[in-house]
Amino acid sequence: MPALGRARSKGGEVATIELFFDLVYVFAFSQLASFFAEHLTGRGTVEVIVMFGGVWWVWNYTAWATNFVDPARIPVRILLVVLMLLSLVMAASIPEAFGDRGPQFAIALAAMQVVRPLFIAIAMRGQQIGRNYAHLLAWSAVAAAVWVIGAFCEPDTRLIVWIVALAIDVAAPLLRTWLPRFGGIDMRMWELTPAHLVERNRLIFIIALGETVLSIGREFMHMESSLYSFVALGVAFAVPVAFWWLYFAHHSERTERRLEEADDPTALARGGFAYAHAILVGGVIVTAVGTEKMLAHPHDETTTVYALLLAGGPALFYIGLALFVASIGGLDRFESTVTASTLAVLAAIGVVAASTGIELLVLAALVAAILAAGVASASWHHRNDAAVAKS
Incomplete structure (x- = not known):
């Protein structure tokens, strides 16, 4: 097999085949959001977390893989097309993953987790990255077997077995594929091109934001044309705008520079992208579900479930964002204080809203106001830092 390694000179360039691959995850996130919206129970929450975890690790491992092998090479393109097809099967199976399509979901997921590292271990044999992927293959093969075994168990047992499978996938990088x-x-033996991984994670975050925008548009189509409906639309849309602003305007731009300057950029990227971004993206998807429910029933009283969606989703986003920044470069005292304060206020408003039963639109407006305050404080802090740096 010809040399397939990615040239570091490519920097952060993302190939069009990678963008094409990501299209399946637009569908996958939509499927996860729809499943969650229809299963707003304790068990449904655990099920969607497990499925999201499986989907996330497939995407995450593929994003890392194209950091080491060149998507411009025909064999790598074929690999990505195969992974894309399997991802489509996995995503299509999400609504019935704990029903009749459990084997379909698990086998597609397991195949991807084995084929990818096997391909790179063979293609890059004799090189350090090939040895790295041989280690990862061993872990992924065990996790894949557990995913498939769980698919043929009864639903209650399946959930437990799949939690174990996901735990193996999650533990592998933390334990350095021991x-x-x-x-x-x-x-340090994973020679990373930070700019590429930064860009890949920006794109998956945009895809998650896209699901929020789609959910807003779907519900607004069915609302009566009135001042009230436009107010609800504005409140709903303010949330993804705030997410974008916080992520791109004040934190994402510093990430690449910090990774380039770090002694061990791969360890930082592992924490900031593989783990923190999972929480961050998950928070956006939860928010999408809450926003859709709010637009569908803006006058409904807030229940505990709705409070968890509308306030808990943004809280998850904030936690993920804080972990991301802390993993890459560290939160300063101001950022830590703002994050803790925002989480405390979101929790307090969620509790009060659920106990008093205020309208969903009112809760959503309060959450949007909190996020707007977060954007304002981040903007002030960013300008202040820039002024200090110039002085």
Whole structure:
């Protein structure tokens, strides 16, 4: 097989085949949001977390893979097309993953988690990255087997087995894909191109925001044309705008520089992208579900479930964003204080809203106001830092 390694000179360039691959995850996120909207129970929440975890690790591992192999090469393009097809099968199976389509979901997921590292281990054999992926293959093969075994169990058992499978996938990078006799792989042995991974995660965040915008548009289509409906639209739309502003205007732009300057950028990227971004993106999807429910029934009283969606989703986003910034470069005292204060206020408003039963639109407006305050404080802090740096 010809040399397939990605040239570091490509920098943050994202190939069109990678963008094409991401299109399936527009569908996957929509499927997850729809499933969650129809299963707003404790068990439904656990099920959607497990499925989101599986979907996230497939995407995440693929984003990392194209950091090491060149998508411009025909064999790599074929790999991505195969992974895309399997991703489509997995995403289409989400509504019945804990029903009749469990095997379809699990086998597609498992196949991707094995085929990808196997391909790179063979293509890059004799090189350090090939050895790295041989280690990852061992972990992924075990997790894949557990995913498939769970698919043929009864629903209650399936959930437990799939939690174990997801835990194996999540633990692999944390434990440096440790193997008996061989030990683990030092994170410095993964020669990362930070700019590329930064851009890939920006794109998946945009896709998650897209699901929020789609959910707003779907519901607004069915609302009567009135001043009230336009107010509800404005409140709903303010939330993804705030998410975008906080992520791109004040934090994402610093990430690439900090990774380039770091002694061990791969370890920082592992925490900031593989783990923190999962929470951040998950928070956006939860918010999309809450926003859609609010637009469908703006006059309904707030229940505990709706409070968790409308206030809990943004709280998850804030937690993920804080972990992302902390992992890459560290939160300063001001950012830590603002984050803690925002989370406390979101929690308090959620509790009060659920206990008093205020209208969903009122709760959504309060949450939007809190996020707007967060944007304002971040903007002030950013300008202040810039002024200090110039002085």
